[in-house]
Amino acid sequence: MTTVSSAEHTRRDFLYIATGAVGAVGAAAALVPLIAQMNPDASTVAAGAPIEVDLAPIAEGQIVKVFWRSKPIFISHRSKKEIEEAQKVNVGTLPDPEPDSARVKQGHDPWLVVIGICTHLGCIPLAHQGEYNGFFCPCHGSAYDTSGRIRKGPAPKNLPLPPYQFVSDTKIRIG
Amino acid sequence: MTMQRTILALTLAGSLAAAVAAPAFAQEHSHETPQPPGNKWSFAGPFGKYDEAQLQRGFKVYKEVCASCHSLSMVAFRNLADPGGPGYSPAQAAAVAAEYKIKDLDDKGEPIERDGRAADYFPPPFPNDRAAAAANGGVAPPDLSTIAKARTYERGFPWFVFDIFTQYQEQGPDYLVALLKGYEDPPQGFQLPPGGNYNKYFPGHAIAMPKPLQDGQVTYDDGAPQTLDQYAKDVSAFLMWAAEPHLVARKRLGFQVMIFLIVLAGLMYFTKKKVWHEVEKPREIAAGQDPSKTTL
Amino acid sequence: MSGHSTYQPQNKFLQWFEKRLPIGGLIHSSFVAYPTPRNLNYWWTFGGILSFMLGVQIITGIVLAMHYTPHVDFAFKSVEAIMRDVNYGWLLRYLHANGASMFFFAVYIHMFRGIYYGSYKEPREVLWILGVIIYLLMMATGFMGYVLVWGQMSFWAATVITNLFSAIPGIGDPIVTWLWGGYAVGNPTLNRFYSLHYLLPFAIAGVVILHVWALHVVGQNNPTGIEPKSDKDTVPFTPYATVKDGFFMVVFMILLAWFVFYLPNFMGHADNYIPANPAVTPAHIVPEWYYLPFYAILRAIPDKLMGVVALFASILILAFLPWLDTSRVRSARYRPLFKQFFWLWVVVCIGLGWLGAKPAEGIYVILSRILTVYYFAFFIVVLPLLGIFEKTKPVPNSISDAVLDGKAKA
Numbered sequence: 001m002t003t004v005s006s007a008e009h010t011r012r013d014f015l016y017i018a019t020g021a022v023g024a025v026g027a028a029a030a031l032v033p034l035i036a037q038m039n040p041d042a043s044t045v046a047a048g049a050p051i052e053v054d055l056a057p058i059a060e061g062q063i064v065k066v067f068w069r070s071k072p073i074f075i076s077h078r079s080k081k082e083i084e085e086a087q088k089v090n091v092g093t094l095p096d097p098e099p100d101s102a103r104v105k106q107g108h109d110p111w112l113v114v115i116g117i118c119t120h121l122g123c124i125p126l127a128h129q130g131e132y133n134g135f136f137c138p139c140h141g142s143a144y145d146t147s148g149r150i151r152k153g154p155a156p157k158n159l160p161l162p163p164y165q166f167v168s169d170t171k172i173r174i175g
Numbered sequence: 176m177t178m179q180r181t182i183l184a185l186t187l188a189g190s191l192a193a194a195v196a197a198p199a200f201a202q203e204h205s206h207e208t209p210q211p212p213g214n215k216w217s218f219a220g221p222f223g224k225y226d227e228a229q230l231q232r233g234f235k236v237y238k239e240v241c242a243s244c245h246s247l248s249m250v251a252f253r254n255l256a257d258p259g260g261p262g263y264s265p266a267q268a269a270a271v272a273a274e275y276k277i278k279d280l281d282d283k284g285e286p287i288e289r290d291g292r293a294a295d296y297f298p299p300p301f302p303n304d305r306a307a308a309a310a311n312g313g314v315a316p317p318d319l320s321t322i323a324k325a326r327t328y329e330r331g332f333p334w335f336v337f338d339i340f341t342q343y344q345e346q347g348p349d350y351l352v353a354l355l356k357g358y359e360d361p362p363q364g365f366q367l368p369p370g371g372n373y374n375k376y377f378p379g380h381a382i383a384m385p386k387p388l389q390d391g392q393v394t395y396d397d398g399a400p401q402t403l404d405q406y407a408k409d410v411s412a413f414l415m416w417a418a419e420p421h422l423v424a425r426k427r428l429g430f431q432v433m434i435f436l437i438v439l440a441g442l443m444y445f446t447k448k449k450v451w452h453e454v455e456k457p458r459e460i461a462a463g464q465d466p467s468k469t470t471l
Numbered sequence: 472m473s474g475h476s477t478y479q480p481q482n483k484f485l486q487w488f489e490k491r492l493p494i495g496g497l498i499h500s501s502f503v504a505y506p507t508p509r510n511l512n513y514w515w516t517f518g519g520i521l522s523f524m525l526g527v528q529i530i531t532g533i534v535l536a537m538h539y540t541p542h543v544d545f546a547f548k549s550v551e552a553i554m555r556d557v558n559y560g561w562l563l564r565y566l567h568a569n570g571a572s573m574f575f576f577a578v579y580i581h582m583f584r585g586i587y588y589g590s591y592k593e594p595r596e597v598l599w600i601l602g603v604i605i606y607l608l609m610m611a612t613g614f615m616g617y618v619l620v621w622g623q624m625s626f627w628a629a630t631v632i633t634n635l636f637s638a639i640p641g642i643g644d645p646i647v648t649w650l651w652g653g654y655a656v657g658n659p660t661l662n663r664f665y666s667l668h669y670l671l672p673f674a675i676a677g678v679v680i681l682h683v684w685a686l687h688v689v690g691q692n693n694p695t696g697i698e699p700k701s702d703k704d705t706v707p708f709t710p711y712a713t714v715k716d717g718f719f720m721v722v723f724m725i726l727l728a729w730f731v732f733y734l735p736n737f738m739g740h741a742d743n744y745i746p747a748n749p750a751v752t753p754a755h756i757v758p759e760w761y762y763l764p765f766y767a768i769l770r771a772i773p774d775k776l777m778g779v780v781a782l783f784a785s786i787l788i789l790a791f792l793p794w795l796d797t798s799r800v801r802s803a804r805y806r807p808l809f810k811q812f813f814w815l816w817v818v819v820c821i822g823l824g825w826l827g828a829k830p831a832e833g834i835y836v837i838l839s840r841i842l843t844v845y846y847f848a849f850f851i852v853v854l855p856l857l858g859i860f861e862k863t864k865p866v867p868n869s870i871s872d873a874v875l876d877g878k879a880k881a
Binding site: 220230249254259317318320321322324325326327338339342344345367378390418421424425426428429432433435437439440443444446448450451 | 492548551555560567578711714715717718721722724725728731732734735736737739741742744745746747754825836
């Protein structure tokens with residue numbers, strides 16, 4: 001035991017390290033399926049495909065709620081007054097500065113489409129409520145304006161916009 | 176030692192004899208059901224893969240023939256575009272889906288039928304099981320989603336032992352092919368119950384399903400022979416995919432895992448030898464042994 | 472017999488921690504310094520393999536439970552959704568299903584090894600009985616897990632096995648109704664089986680800890696059956712036993728992977744891919760292969776109550792093995808007659824397994840009866856008498872003597 005040559009030492013150490021390394025790689029690879037299984041499964045992903053919403057039945061001043069990928073989407077048909085209110089705000093004074101034009105699709109000013117989830121802690125805000133007559137979150141008192149921008153309260157960001165486009169003047173595709 | 180070997184040998188011989196004799200004995204009792212002949216499957220063996228063209232043809236047979244009575248409730252249209260499957264594009268899968276009408280509710284809660292989407296599942300041919308049973312002489316035709324794994328035949332001793340090494344796992348499709356081709360006139364003296372059809376490979380021989388496929392029934396676009404034999408193989412392959420959609424991924428990952436484990440086992444073996452060798456050596460030398468021959 | 476704890480951590484924090492909770496010392500004395508007989512062969516690696524398999528089953532099981540729905544309308548569908556839609560779901564489920572089979576395969580080898588080398592004899596009786604308890608818990612867990620799939624075999628296995636209790640005179644039927652939570656196997660049955668299937672593996676893990684504890688108190692048996700007498704007879708657990716166990720564990724994984732990836736449905740039944748149908752019983756109902764010998768014993772006896780009694784007796788008799796075997800010599804190496812009866816008994820167990828899969832008619836019933844008689848006779852006739860009449864071979868003085876002696880001969 002005491003007279004092991006250093007060459008043998010190296011060979012032995014290499015063998016031990018190689019075995020340990022290969023074993024560690026295997027253990028790490030075994031974690032992949034255990035972690036991946038928690039991601040959305042194939043049927044959930046397929047059910048998250050884009051949806052089309054017909055805007056024709058939504059009257060001016062009305063806000064409807066639809067669901068896409070299990071998230072509530074607010075579609076607001078804004079009145080002239082609401083659009084004006086949204087446009088005349090001094091963007092620089094906002095907590096999350098964004099002009100109204102960046103919040104709607106060009107040429108479709110009346111239509112505000114936002115994900116109806118408060119950016120504070122995920123509650124669903126109430127429509128047409130609060131100080132700014134946009135959305136008001138009853139959980140912790142965040143108030144959004146008619147452009148869905150945060151104006152007051154603990155929420156840090158404006159209501160996010162889902163990916164969508166107009167397929168015709170009265171129809172949008174979300175997703 | 177000899178006596179012990181004799182007893183062991185006698186026991187083994189005895190159990191072997193029993194194993195061979197017993198099935199022969201049992202066979203006299205039951206009506207003879209022949210074993211389905213084996214087929215060459217592209218998805219057999221450790222490197223097996225589904226043949227895309229075959230699955231597409233099999234899907235056509237299912238759609239045009241089987242689907243009029245059998246549901247496929249656990250397969251979604253999107254699956255047609257999944258890797259390791261029939262190899263359709265997502266657009267083609269969506270187009271197939273659009274050919275189907277799916278029951279749904281409109282905004283007012285009224286029942287409607289809309290065009291199918293990729294996320295929808297194959298709709299059943301009957302509104303419910305009872306309707307399916309009523310339309311088919313009292314028994315609902317089985318759902319085909321898992322049928323290729325739900326049907327088998329008895330392999331018997333010693334074949335089931337060999338199967339472990341040959342990886343024979345295609346009893347289901349072999350049985351389905353045999354069944355689809357096994358319709359014939361009942362032998363003399365066979366009492367066919369009303370509503371029954373004689374099938375050589377069906378256990379008990381009286382099957383409710385009438386002969387579903389004949390030569391020339393389905394038109395193939397890829398030049399494959401339009402024969403009962405080809406239809407039976409194609410639709411069985413398709414049903415195998417429907418029952419085991421991740422077979423290709425499974426066998427591919429399996430090969431990688433095998434290589435990895437063999438390498439690791441080899442390394443572990445040499446590590447073990449090394450570790451044990453060192454403790455052995457002084458003792459072996461003390462006992463006048465050659466340390467290079469130690470195996471413990 | 473745990474190795475004397477010489478554990479002295481270098482790290483300051485570990486020293487601080489060790490003074491307050493000496494878990495490092497416990498691990499060191501149990502899995503590092505613990506002396507193991509130097510002559511253990513590969514049959515002794517199955518304890519480690521079994522711990523590994525228990526871990527695999529618990530981990531894959533916890534994950535599968537995240538996707539499974541214990542309801543008669545959704546159970547089968549949710550299993551199919553795991554197979555089709557969940558990321559790597561097919562792998563996790565095939566691992567769990569084939570893992571159960573491999574778990575039993577390993578436990579049978581572990582048990583046969585224990586019997587062959589007399590590992591149940593004084594002072595290892597409690598160790599052995601704890602093992603029998605683990606085995607019983609495994610059987611219950613495996614059975615309930617099989618039911619969760621809610622295929623035809625699941626449903627009818629649940630019906631048949633719960634009906635075993637109806638054989639109890641007088642109170643049998645109320646007990647069965649109580650087990651079902653209804654007038655037949657149904658949703659309440661499925662729900663409680665799910666709950667218990669999740670619970671029992673942790674009970675197994677608990678008894679495994681006791682089993683290992685008991686092992687470390689009395690020390691491991693070894694192929695010679697003689698207790699280690701000096702340091703020469705043992706080597707420390709780490710690295711010697713760990714690396715040997717580790718090597719064979721990987722070999723065992725190759726076997727498991729062979730089934731999981733290439734023959735995932737070999738051990739299963741085709742009928743279990745048909746959703747449960749309470750109106751139709753499959754033509755041949757058979758339990759999973761690891762219960763077949765006991766199933767054969769049940770069917771060998773033409774009386775309902777006696778059949779059930781024989782079934783349970785065939786398992787419980789194992790617990791009495793330490794007292795049924797009267798021989799003073801532990802290992803079969805030095806017991807020429809015992810060795811023959813033992814191998815005959817192994818063949819009989821396999822034979823019973825084969826018969827359990829056959830229809831209960833004609834020659835199969837007769838063979839089952841003959842083998843059942845031998846199965847019990849081995850315990851209650853052969854073992855007690857052998858201790859008196861068997862002429863054993865001379866036992867070596869010590870383990871190292873045996874090792875060197877064996878080398879010299881070879």
